[in-house]
Amino acid sequence: MTKPNIKQLSSISRKSVNISSAELIQTSYLQPESSLPLVVQPNFDNLNLAIWTQNNHSWIENKILEHGGILFRGFNVKDVAEFQQFIQALSGKLLEYSYRSTPRNHVSGNIYTSTEYPANHFIPLHNEMSYSRTWPLKIAFFCIKKAEQGGETPIVDSRKVFSRINAKIKENFLKKGVMYVRNYGVGLDLSWQDVFNTNNKLDVETYCHQAGIELEWRDTETSGFSLRTRQVCQAVAQHPQTSEIVWFNQAHLFHISSLDSIVRAQLLSDFSAEDLPRNAYYGDGSVIEDSILDEIREIYWQEAIIFPWQEGDVLLLDNMLSAHGRMPFQGSRKVVVGMAEEYKVSNG
Known part of the structure; x- marks a missing residue:
């Protein structure tokens, strides 16, 4: 009988460790x-x-x-x-x-x-x-x-989600992206101090500049808000490891249509569209249709586990x-x- 050499024994030992790990x-x-x-x-x-x-x-x-x-x-x-x-x-x-x-x-x-x-x-x-x-x-x-x-x-x-969204809807979002507009005030949504985790305006300006976010400090006495930000982001994204395309945005959350009808009506009676605490648009600033976002929300819900x-x-x-x-x-x-x-x- 031929004896296994040292390399063979080493291989057998490593295999045993791997099997043991898997059995855990x-x-x-x-x-x-x-x-x-x-x-x-x-x-x-x-x-x-x-x-x-x-x-x-x-x-x-x-x-x-x-x-x-x-x-x-x-x-x-x-x-x-x-x-x-x-x-x-x-x-x-x-x-x-x-x-x-x-x-x-x-x-x-x-x-x-x-x-x-x-x-x-x-x-x-x-x-x-x-x-x-x-x-x-x-x-x-x-x-x-x-x-x-x-x-x-x-x-x-x-x-x-990406595969189920209508091709025409995907094409429009792919072409334009999504613009997120946020107004930061007191008592409505989050304050800019909470969002950016700082009380220093210069820190906010530095972060926004590095992130490609437009910002505008505002007069709270006239607008009720102290800061407005605007950023255009991706609607879809490609995974860096698998190269797969995924639906990747929060238009359906930020858009005014995501709110309860009573809350939505109250906000629209108090604020203009551009002054809402948060809202989403196509990347060119045009309005995203409620029906399209409803369709996307329904796909999410149907696919939910x-x-x-x-x-x-x-x-x-x-x-x-x-x-x-x-x-x-x-x-x-x-x-x-x-x-x-x-x-x-x-x-x-």
């Missing part, structure tokens, strides 16, 4: 008709998610590009610190939530609460910071306390391949968020 977890799907999200669960108690992630970094990267999102369930993630360690193991430094569009509270490090809108509000599906030219490639959610009723975080494949949170769940999304939202809820709910891997579009 099992994968499945929440819904048989959808591969989003991939569900990863440990086969053994007390398997540390951050350590397992560090040892299986490439596997996770490949799977999230394939599926768009991964739900880590049953890893017994105990607290925010362990959640933060997981993101750092995968992506390194977490991102600060700058140029904000929704109210959030700081938790620890660069971990924030999920959007602090009233519990009875539905937050439409969206890709985080797709109203900007800078966004995180990854976003992760950690369920500390699930709501007594509702409070799910629906998700959707942005590739499917909704599942109940379990406490300790960690949901990792590729922020370009998958969008997310929030269902209304009853009772207390605590879901925290971390973002990583900043991506910038050229302002040229």
Whole structure:
């Protein structure tokens, strides 16, 4: 019998380690008709998610590009610190939530609460910071306390959304882009201090200049607002790793038609269209038709995947391949968020 040489033994040893690593977890799907999200669960108690992630970094990267999102369930993630360690193991430094569009509270490090809108509000599906030219490639959610009723975080494949939108609608958005106009005042939407996370006007001007955002300081006594910003951004985007095209904007959120009819009527009676706290237009400044945005919202809703949170769940999304939202809820709910891997579009 021929004895294996040292190289063969080394190869066998490495193979054994890889098999052992794979046997630590099992994968499945929440819904048989959808591969989003991939569900990863440990086969053994007390398997540390951050350590397992560090040892299986490439596997996770490949799977999230394939599926768009991964739900880590049953890893017994105990607290925010362990959640933060997981993101750092995968992506390194977490991102600060700058140029904000929704109210959030700081938790620890660069971990924030999920959007602090009233519990009875539905937050439409969206890709985080797709109203900007800078966004995180990854976003992760950690369920500390699930709501007594509702409070799910629906998700959707942005590739499917793009494929379903009418070709003529896509062509128009591709040609023009999306213009976001925001007016910052007191008591309406977010203040500029909250959005830019500073009280220094010079800091705001520097940020806007670098980001390609037009800004105009205003007289609060005559307009009621202290700052107006305007920026034209992408309607679609190409993923830097997969080269896939995704629907990637928040026109359907910023547009006045996204508001409840009563709130919308009140705002339009108090303000001119250009003075609304926020609104979206085609990139050339022309009005986006309500019917088109309604059609886009309906596609998001039809493609949405909704599942109940379990406490300790960690949901990792590729922020370009998958969008997310929030269902209304009853009772207390605590879901925290971390973002990583900043991506910038050229302002040229």
